[in-house]
Amino acid sequence: MGALWNSGPVALMINCMVGLSHYLFDNLGLTIILLTVIIRSAMIPLTLKQLRASKAMQELQPRIAELQKKYAKDKQRLAEEQMKLYKESGMSPAGCGVPMLIQMPVWIALYQSIMKVLAATPENLLGLSQLLWSWPIIYSTLPLSNHFLWMNLNEPSLPLAAVVGVTMWLQQKMVTPSTSDPQQRAQGQAMLWMMPLLFGFMATGFPSGLALYWAVSNVISMIIQYFVTGGWGGLSRSGSTAKGMQIVSSRGGSSLKQRIAQAESTSIQTKAVEADIVIPSPTREKGADYGSERKVSRGGYTPSPRATKRQSRRSKSQHHKRR
Amino acid sequence: MRIRGNTRLLGRILFLVVTLVVGGVALTGCYGKPQPKGWSGVAITDDTLFVGSADGRLVGINRSDGSLWPDSLLGDSTSGVAIYGTPAVVGDLVYVGGYDGKIYAIDAISRLSRNRYPSEGEKNHKPIIGGIAVSGGKLYLGNSDGRLYALDTTTLNKEWEFKAGDRIWSTPALSGGTLYVGSFDKSLYALNTADGSKRWEFKAGGAILATPLVANNTVYVGCFDRHVYAVNADDGSLKWRSEIEADKWFWANLALYNNVIYAPCLDGKVYLLDAETGSEIAGAIELGSPISSSPVVVGDKIILASQEGKVYSLDTGNYRLTLLIDIGDEEQKIDSPLSTSEGVVYIHAQKSGEDTIYAVDVGTGVTQWKVSLKK
Numbered sequence: 001m002g003a004l005w006n007s008g009p010v011a012l013m014i015n016c017m018v019g020l021s022h023y024l025f026d027n028l029g030l031t032i033i034l035l036t037v038i039i040r041s042a043m044i045p046l047t048l049k050q051l052r053a054s055k056a057m058q059e060l061q062p063r064i065a066e067l068q069k070k071y072a073k074d075k076q077r078l079a080e081e082q083m084k085l086y087k088e089s090g091m092s093p094a095g096c097g098v099p100m101l102i103q104m105p106v107w108i109a110l111y112q113s114i115m116k117v118l119a120a121t122p123e124n125l126l127g128l129s130q131l132l133w134s135w136p137i138i139y140s141t142l143p144l145s146n147h148f149l150w151m152n153l154n155e156p157s158l159p160l161a162a163v164v165g166v167t168m169w170l171q172q173k174m175v176t177p178s179t180s181d182p183q184q185r186a187q188g189q190a191m192l193w194m195m196p197l198l199f200g201f202m203a204t205g206f207p208s209g210l211a212l213y214w215a216v217s218n219v220i221s222m223i224i225q226y227f228v229t230g231g232w233g234g235l236s237r238s239g240s241t242a243k244g245m246q247i248v249s250s251r252g253g254s255s256l257k258q259r260i261a262q263a264e265s266t267s268i269q270t271k272a273v274e275a276d277i278v279i280p281s282p283t284r285e286k287g288a289d290y291g292s293e294r295k296v297s298r299g300g301y302t303p304s305p306r307a308t309k310r311q312s313r314r315s316k317s318q319h320h321k322r323r
Numbered sequence: 324m325r326i327r328g329n330t331r332l333l334g335r336i337l338f339l340v341v342t343l344v345v346g347g348v349a350l351t352g353c354y355g356k357p358q359p360k361g362w363s364g365v366a367i368t369d370d371t372l373f374v375g376s377a378d379g380r381l382v383g384i385n386r387s388d389g390s391l392w393p394d395s396l397l398g399d400s401t402s403g404v405a406i407y408g409t410p411a412v413v414g415d416l417v418y419v420g421g422y423d424g425k426i427y428a429i430d431a432i433s434r435l436s437r438n439r440y441p442s443e444g445e446k447n448h449k450p451i452i453g454g455i456a457v458s459g460g461k462l463y464l465g466n467s468d469g470r471l472y473a474l475d476t477t478t479l480n481k482e483w484e485f486k487a488g489d490r491i492w493s494t495p496a497l498s499g500g501t502l503y504v505g506s507f508d509k510s511l512y513a514l515n516t517a518d519g520s521k522r523w524e525f526k527a528g529g530a531i532l533a534t535p536l537v538a539n540n541t542v543y544v545g546c547f548d549r550h551v552y553a554v555n556a557d558d559g560s561l562k563w564r565s566e567i568e569a570d571k572w573f574w575a576n577l578a579l580y581n582n583v584i585y586a587p588c589l590d591g592k593v594y595l596l597d598a599e600t601g602s603e604i605a606g607a608i609e610l611g612s613p614i615s616s617s618p619v620v621v622g623d624k625i626i627l628a629s630q631e632g633k634v635y636s637l638d639t640g641n642y643r644l645t646l647l648i649d650i651g652d653e654e655q656k657i658d659s660p661l662s663t664s665e666g667v668v669y670i671h672a673q674k675s676g677e678d679t680i681y682a683v684d685v686g687t688g689v690t691q692w693k694v695s696l697k698k
Contacts, residue, residue: 115357120357121357121358121359121360122359122362122407122452122492123357123359123360123658124357126574126589126613126615126658129571129572129574129589129613130571130589130613132571134570139529139547139548139549139572140528140529140548142529142530142547143507143530143547145489207357
């Protein structure tokens with residue numbers, strides 16, 4: 001299995017990397033950057049799917065929290081209601097995980113290829129020779145020079161490790177939703193700090209070529225995230241959820257706690273009020289009057305991100321007509 | 324209720340932390356931080372062998388019965404340095420270059436470190452992979468920093484250095500007053516041993532890791548571009564480039580016997596080339612697995628080792644292979660160069676960080692002794 005993996009995806013990436021470096025002035029640093037960009041670009045459909053699913057999941061969190069509170073003593077009912085909620089909102093809990101799982105082997109193959117091409121030890125270089133294809137371009141290019149900017153890509157670089165930590169923190173900050181739920185907030189905070197610390201720490205001990213891949217990958221994630229969510233997310237002070245909350249309060253609506261209490265006292269069918277609390281970001285950024293507009297037009301749970309988007313367009317046209 | 328909520332929160336955070344740590348370890352553990360092990364060849368004196376072990380020690384072995392010296396000359400079971408080059412011995416001093424970039428001179432009698440370069444407090448150099456050549460009170464060795472150093476054998480003070488374009492993993496070859504060495508920069512250099520001045524430089528098509536072979540006023544070397552080169556030792560002009568193009572790199576040293584070049588390759592074949600013209604004189608001999616170990620000539624036999632643990636004797640008369648020893652059954656690999664003295668070949672085999680030295684009589688194929696270097 002290991003041999004198959006090495007001679008398949010890993011060898012493919014290694015040979016692509018070496019071939020690519022031939023056209024990039026034998027520069028391994030540039031090659032790592034470009035290959036990471038190419039692979040991340042090829043993965044964009046899956047990444048988008050994953051990001052949208054996790055965004056939709058985040059938006060459902062207040063409702064799930066309410067259900068958990070409501071059916072705290074009836075686990076079976078809770079599970080049923082949660083499934084019902086997922087069904088109504090047109091999403092699956094596996095929606096975030098599956099695209100990520102599909103991408104995982106590609107990341108691992110890329111990671112391993114970079115490590116092998118770096119050939120930090122003589123054993124690595126000797127092992128690399130067995131994964132190369134018999135193309136003249138491959139043999140004339142290797143072994144690659146391991147210098148890039150001020151770094152030896154085979155050795156750890158503290159500044160680059162710091163870049164890995166900072167870019168990962170920024171990326172995590174972008175995706176961390178602002179929430180009033182202390183549990184979710186604590187989880188978000190843990191993720192916000194754990195990942196950058198873990199990867200930053202690992203980057204201090206690994207060849208900087210690998211840290212370069214992590215840093216570039218983080219920056220690409222941030223760019224994708226920016227375009228998917230249409231903003232800097234948690235990095236901007238008026239993050240999307242916070243914006244939504246402000247909208248509600250500016251309308252003179254009730255506080256979150258009050259509305260949760262209200263929600264608890266009403267049946268599932270009369271949950272139109274709750275739709276104010278979490279509105280998918282494309283709609284949230286419309287302005288203060290949009291929430292009421294939406295309530296009139298539909299009400300109830302957010303159907304699905306896609307449906308919300310469609311509705312958003314309809315609402316926009318209605319808005320124009322009114323004008 | 325509050326306590327329950329906090330416990331649940333703590334549980335979730337703990338789960339998150341454990342998932343991250345396990346995920347990180349799984350991801351990096353699949354292909355973790357590279358750990359150099361070393362594949363030192365065996366240095367031979369009248370009664371002792373010196374070799375670097377996979378746990379980073381320099382050990383002494385009694386040549387007669389294979390018994391290990393009780394103490395290591397360098398490193399111990401807890402701290403060691405990977406050794407790739409074959410140690411060099413001059414009198415009572417054993418010289419060895421480490422992956423830590425240091426060159427050590429150790430007294431074989433007192434087992435005390437006599438000298439070190441760079442000395443204590445000086446900035447360390449990059450890893451040393453190649454072996455050491457010794458002549459006329461100087462020792463010469465290449466470094467991954469792209470420099471070739473000439474040091475005084477007594478003091479280990481630097482006499483001169485030569486800067487190549489990239490890493491030097493090749494062991495220098497000495498002939499007359501000239502030093503020949505290959506580099507990752509795809510060049511073969513001829514340097515004056517007196518002052519390190521460059522006599523000539525030959526540009527090949529790929530990196531050169533093997534030790535050049537100097538004979539008949541010609542320098543022969545295998546290259547990463549999958550060709551063997553013959554270069555005029557006087558002026559560095561090309562005599563020939565082999566017509567054959569192997570499937571993989573030429574990593575190990577070449578052997579010469581009776582005007583035939585024996586060129587072992589990582590594609591698992593040994594190419595037989597006419598030393599005068601470079602043309603193939605017979606079909607390549609298949610050994611079945613990559614050949615990274617440098618061969619030795621014993622009488623009229625070429626002794627070759629394949630990576631998968633088979634050691635062969637190749638008859639130079641009829642080019643027939645005879646299996647001397649197969650240690651592949653014990654999952655041992657051979658990457659270290661072979662050494663020989665008085666009809667006995669010394670093999671350094673490795674398996675998962677454990678190494679064993681075999682002493683095999685070439686004439687009879689009998690294993691005289693074998694010893695594990697594990698402490």
